[in-house]
Amino acid sequence: MSSETKQILTTDGIPLEVSLKKAEKKNKIKAFLLVAPLLLFLIITYVFPIGEMFSRSIDDKMITNMLPKTFKEMEKWDGKELPSEDVYKAFYYDFKLLVEKQEHGKLGQRLNKEKNGFNSITKKLFRQVKRNKIDESIGIKEQIMKVHKRWRNVEYWQAIKRTAPPYTLAKYLKGMDMYYGADGSIAQVDEDRRIHRILWLRTLEIAFFVTLFCFLMGYPIAHLLATLPMKYSNLLMICVLLPFWTSLLVRTASWMILLQQQGVVNDFFVMIGLVADDSRPEMMYNKVGTYVAMTQILLPFMVLPLYSVMKTISPSLMRAGKSLGGTPFVAFWKVYFPLTIPGIGAGCLLVFILAIGYYITPALVGGASGTLISNQIAFHMKQTLDWSFASAMGLMLLTGVLVIYWIYNKLVGVDNIKLG
Amino acid sequence: MALPSYTETRYRIWHYFYIAICTFVFFFLIAPLFVIFPLSFNAEEFLVFSEGMKNLDPDAFSLRWYKDMIYGTKNPWGLAAKNSFIIAIFATIGSIILGTLAALGLSSRHMPYKGIIMATLISPMIVPLIISGVAIFFFMAKVGLAATHTGIVLAHIILGTPFVVITVTATLSGFDHSVTRAAASLGSNPVNTFMKITLPLILPGVISGGLFAFVTSFDEVVVVLFLAGLENTTIPIQMWTGLREQLSPTILAVATCLIILSTLILISAELLRRRSERLRGINR
Numbered sequence: 001m002s003s004e005t006k007q008i009l010t011t012d013g014i015p016l017e018v019s020l021k022k023a024e025k026k027n028k029i030k031a032f033l034l035v036a037p038l039l040l041f042l043i044i045t046y047v048f049p050i051g052e053m054f055s056r057s058i059d060d061k062m063i064t065n066m067l068p069k070t071f072k073e074m075e076k077w078d079g080k081e082l083p084s085e086d087v088y089k090a091f092y093y094d095f096k097l098l099v100e101k102q103e104h105g106k107l108g109q110r111l112n113k114e115k116n117g118f119n120s121i122t123k124k125l126f127r128q129v130k131r132n133k134i135d136e137s138i139g140i141k142e143q144i145m146k147v148h149k150r151w152r153n154v155e156y157w158q159a160i161k162r163t164a165p166p167y168t169l170a171k172y173l174k175g176m177d178m179y180y181g182a183d184g185s186i187a188q189v190d191e192d193r194r195i196h197r198i199l200w201l202r203t204l205e206i207a208f209f210v211t212l213f214c215f216l217m218g219y220p221i222a223h224l225l226a227t228l229p230m231k232y233s234n235l236l237m238i239c240v241l242l243p244f245w246t247s248l249l250v251r252t253a254s255w256m257i258l259l260q261q262q263g264v265v266n267d268f269f270v271m272i273g274l275v276a277d278d279s280r281p282e283m284m285y286n287k288v289g290t291y292v293a294m295t296q297i298l299l300p301f302m303v304l305p306l307y308s309v310m311k312t313i314s315p316s317l318m319r320a321g322k323s324l325g326g327t328p329f330v331a332f333w334k335v336y337f338p339l340t341i342p343g344i345g346a347g348c349l350l351v352f353i354l355a356i357g358y359y360i361t362p363a364l365v366g367g368a369s370g371t372l373i374s375n376q377i378a379f380h381m382k383q384t385l386d387w388s389f390a391s392a393m394g395l396m397l398l399t400g401v402l403v404i405y406w407i408y409n410k411l412v413g414v415d416n417i418k419l420g
Numbered sequence: 421m422a423l424p425s426y427t428e429t430r431y432r433i434w435h436y437f438y439i440a441i442c443t444f445v446f447f448f449l450i451a452p453l454f455v456i457f458p459l460s461f462n463a464e465e466f467l468v469f470s471e472g473m474k475n476l477d478p479d480a481f482s483l484r485w486y487k488d489m490i491y492g493t494k495n496p497w498g499l500a501a502k503n504s505f506i507i508a509i510f511a512t513i514g515s516i517i518l519g520t521l522a523a524l525g526l527s528s529r530h531m532p533y534k535g536i537i538m539a540t541l542i543s544p545m546i547v548p549l550i551i552s553g554v555a556i557f558f559f560m561a562k563v564g565l566a567a568t569h570t571g572i573v574l575a576h577i578i579l580g581t582p583f584v585v586i587t588v589t590a591t592l593s594g595f596d597h598s599v600t601r602a603a604a605s606l607g608s609n610p611v612n613t614f615m616k617i618t619l620p621l622i623l624p625g626v627i628s629g630g631l632f633a634f635v636t637s638f639d640e641v642v643v644v645l646f647l648a649g650l651e652n653t654t655i656p657i658q659m660w661t662g663l664r665e666q667l668s669p670t671i672l673a674v675a676t677c678l679i680i681l682s683t684l685i686l687i688s689a690e691l692l693r694r695r696s697e698r699l700r701g702i703n704r
Contacts, residue, residue: 037521049556245683247639249663
């Protein structure tokens with residue numbers, strides 16, 4: 001054979017390899033163009049806004065924009081002793097501008113969050129500035145210091161300096177019950193005020209136990225559905241699918257009726273003599289309600305992946321295990337159970353992801369002790385209007401969910417999600 | 421599931437225990453839905469079974485809450501139902517179009533970066549609704565679509581497309597691409613091929629994805645709570661307010677109607693699934 005291999009040409013005289021590559025590229029573009037509308041739509045309306053949540057959560061430009069001259073002068077200040085006349089002077093001119101724009105109140109409120117006591121001293125300073133009591137021709141530092149003794153306190157000037165950067169992680173720290181201390185170090189909130197950490201832990205706890213309950217209840221019925229003859233299992237499948245298709249609010253409403261103190265469940269407990277009529281337990285507006293309702297609502301998401309895996313396991317495997325001398329328990333544990341692990345992984349991850357972000361059901365039946373982190377986010381969005389804090393908490397939750405989603409994608413693959 | 425006659429006693433006991441557990445779980449799943457039914461015919465205003473109802477006294481039952489649902493003057497259910505249907509229908513159409521196109525692209529073997537794109541397209545289903553709600557609210561407020569039907573429809577398209585993508589991709593996984601090549605070799609253009617060959621074959625998947633998108637939109641409350649103004653109220657919003665404030669039996673009448681609706685949807689989804697499996701030649 002000769003060393004030079006003959007190039008195969010198409011009828012147009014182009015080398016086949018080139019022509020094939022061109023065709024492949026064309027196909028690639030074609031496929032991409034089909035996906036492009038949805039991808040673009042989602043990026044604009046969904047992915048970018050989530051990114052915007054991030055910039056909102058770290059945004060702290062308000063004071064940076066209010067006191068530009070002050071922060072410029074403060075760059076030279078070492079932050080240990082009272083700042084120099086220049087800083088006071090710059091602050092005075094910034095403040096005077098704010099008074100003209102009537103924005104001094106906002107400054108006071110924002111600084112008050114940084115250090116208590118700012119609100120009153122900015123008001124005092126405002127009155128002095130308003131009445132033109134401050135003489136600009138002589139030392140301004142002395143005059144400001146006379147307005148209130150806190151203006152002579154270096155801690156307050158340190159607090160102002162801390163607000164200089166346009167970005168802050170303070171909201172994230174707040175979400176973990178921490179804050180920036182006076183010297184800029186990270187400090188813990190007092191033990192009795194650590195509400196957010198309790199909420200995070202409770203969210204994890206409830207998501208974990210709901211997943212566990214779903215698994216314990218879902219495994220047997222998925223097994224039954226997979227082993228029963230078709231005509232029976234189809235009928236029973238409706239029991240799984242009907243709740244799955246029914247409105248979430250309807251299902252939550254039915255639990256509210258069942259679990260109330262005069263409700264059916266309590267009636268039943270009284271009837272069988274488990275509890276006395278006058279001491280009916282509170283089963284709603286607490287954790288019990290959240291557990292019961294969420295387990296029932298999320299159970300189909302456990303059963304369906306388990307079922308689709310169990311359906312593929314041949315019954316002869318169990319028979320083989322038994323014929324080789326295993327008791328039914330051993331055969332189940334050594335043969336059947338390991339084969340269902342992919343289904344268990346898929347179901348548990350799916351239920352956990354859904355449970356960790358649950359909002360509606362805990363809000364309606366959870367009361368104070370059964371609410372989750374989502375409810376706190378909604379509270380800050382609607383009631384306190386602290387949107388940057390809500391964004392920060394949302395992104396912390398999102399990070400957790402995305403990690404689990406990534407694991408899910410690795411283990412199960414998103415294209416293997418089964419629906420009904 | 422009959423047991424063989426040689427089964428030992430302890431396995432016999434275990435077997436009955438297993439059946440008992442399964443019965444309990446099925447009961448736990450389905451029974452809550454049936455509580456709503458009789459209570460929605462309650463003649464009284466309380467959401468508990470009255471003595472009359474327990475004794476099956478006909479006077480204890482009435483249709484007054486259904487009348488209240490339809491004719492009640494203070495009730496916004498009519499407006500809510502109208503809005504819900506309009507929003508859900510448009511959201512479904514949007515989801516079907518965008519989702520089916522994307523699924524066609526994704527199931528092509530030439531698709532670059534398939535994994536990451538698929539993960540992005542599915543993400544609205546995975547990301548907690550409250551976060552989606554906050555993000556979409558920020559976007560809609562910025563472009564001036566908050567408190568409009570358009571805004572809510574767009575939001576529901578975001579939430580509905582993952583279902584269409586999943587179901588249509590699943591249908592396409594068993595799709596024989598040689599039929600489209602055959603059509604092309606016989607001189608059909610791509611659009612014609614899609615309409616005449618591909619679409620009829622994947623239609624069950626498309627419709628069942630559409631049903632998911634419809635139910636998602638029709639049942640969605642978290643995002644709507646952020647977006648809706650008074651004019652855009654929907655059935656879920658009315659139920660949400662009702663459940664939080666005064667738990668009136670009218671809600672149960674609405675809930676009964678919703679259960680009937682979901683039963684109808686379930687039946688059509690099941691029929692479609694079976695038809696689709698038959699078409700794709702999967703024998704079960």
